[in-house]
Amino acid sequence: MPVVQNNHAGAHYALDIDGLPVESLRSISGLDLQAEIATGALGPGLAPGKRVAGIAWTPGRASIGLGMGQAMYAWMRDAFANGVSRASGTLATGDVNFRQRALLSFEDALLTAITVPRLDAASKEAGAFDIEFAPARVRLARGDGSDIRQLPGSRQQPWVCSNFRFALGTLPCARVASIESFTWRCAATPDAMGVVSPPTQHPVAAAVPDLRVCISLADYDAWSQAARAWFIDARHLEGDARDGVITLLTPDLQTPLGEIVLGNVGFKRFSPLPAADGSDALYRFTVDLYVERMSLRLVQFEG
Numbered sequence: 001m002p003v004v005q006n007n008h009a010g011a012h013y014a015l016d017i018d019g020l021p022v023e024s025l026r027s028i029s030g031l032d033l034q035a036e037i038a039t040g041a042l043g044p045g046l047a048p049g050k051r052v053a054g055i056a057w058t059p060g061r062a063s064i065g066l067g068m069g070q071a072m073y074a075w076m077r078d079a080f081a082n083g084v085s086r087a088s089g090t091l092a093t094g095d096v097n098f099r100q101r102a103l104l105s106f107e108d109a110l111l112t113a114i115t116v117p118r119l120d121a122a123s124k125e126a127g128a129f130d131i132e133f134a135p136a137r138v139r140l141a142r143g144d145g146s147d148i149r150q151l152p153g154s155r156q157q158p159w160v161c162s163n164f165r166f167a168l169g170t171l172p173c174a175r176v177a178s179i180e181s182f183t184w185r186c187a188a189t190p191d192a193m194g195v196v197s198p199p200t201q202h203p204v205a206a207a208v209p210d211l212r213v214c215i216s217l218a219d220y221d222a223w224s225q226a227a228r229a230w231f232i233d234a235r236h237l238e239g240d241a242r243d244g245v246i247t248l249l250t251p252d253l254q255t256p257l258g259e260i261v262l263g264n265v266g267f268k269r270f271s272p273l274p275a276a277d278g279s280d281a282l283y284r285f286t287v288d289l290y291v292e293r294m295s296l297r298l299v300q301f302e303g
Contacts, residue, residue: 007040012096016071091105099148187205
């Protein structure tokens with residue numbers, strides 16, 4: 001069911017985006033009313049006077065699995081593709097009996113961050129994306145007492161953070177042990193409309209993250225040769241960059257659930273020495289890669 005239980009006693013939440021339920025909502029927070037306080041001249045007791053200089057809703061944050069629903073997927077996919085993506089939605093709060101007590105509606109929410117979890121061949125953690133968004137307008141209303149539970153969506157294969165595959169050009173990648181968590185961001189600047197109107201967020205630039213990849217020393221020779229050509233032989237022009245892909249897999253490690261496609265990837269840092277953060281890590285080396293473009297594709301929603 002597209003309902004998540006809050007840590008607070010008895011509270012449940014249900015989220016929809018553009019009228020469609022988010023079916024794998026793990027957690028949601030933020031969307032608090034917040035006042036910016038300005039201080040003035042000293043008053044009695046040498047304490048400065050205070051006044052409200054502006055009001056705003058704090059960003060919303062949510063954690064969602066792959067079975068997120070078509071509208072949520074489109075919101076995230078378009079952010080990667082275009083650098084800017086907006087959507088509207090509603091967040092219903094229910095009591096212990098799932099009866100709606102409050103309804104928060106938001107419009108033209110700018111997706112400002114998408115975080116991919118750490119992918120690790122030894123992990124047993126369930127995979128989820130963490131997102132952050134900044135609504136342009138928010139309305140809060142009393143709930144109507146309706147049941148916030150909805151019918152479950154289509155069955156989604158489980159995704160665990162160990163179920164992934166990495167590819168980068170012709171480099172050997174079958175022994176990639178882990179990829180550190182990374183965050184795509186859309187930088188935004190607020191446009192204040194006065195004290196009584198919360199500021200809207202205007203996108204400035206998208207920031208495509210770097211990748212840190214940990215690889216078995218069994219593949220060291222091929223990677224070190226590529227790094228030498230890149231750093232020392234100066235073969236790092238536009239045509240020397242590589243394309244790659246991170247594929248998210250079902251537990252059998254055969255069937256793709258989705259992929260993050262990487263465009264124009266190059267070396268940012270190459271560590272010739274094995275990592276020293278644990279006994280297993282002594283047999284691995286680390287590579288930092290810059291990425292110019294990323295795109296997201298989830299098989300379930302591509303028809």
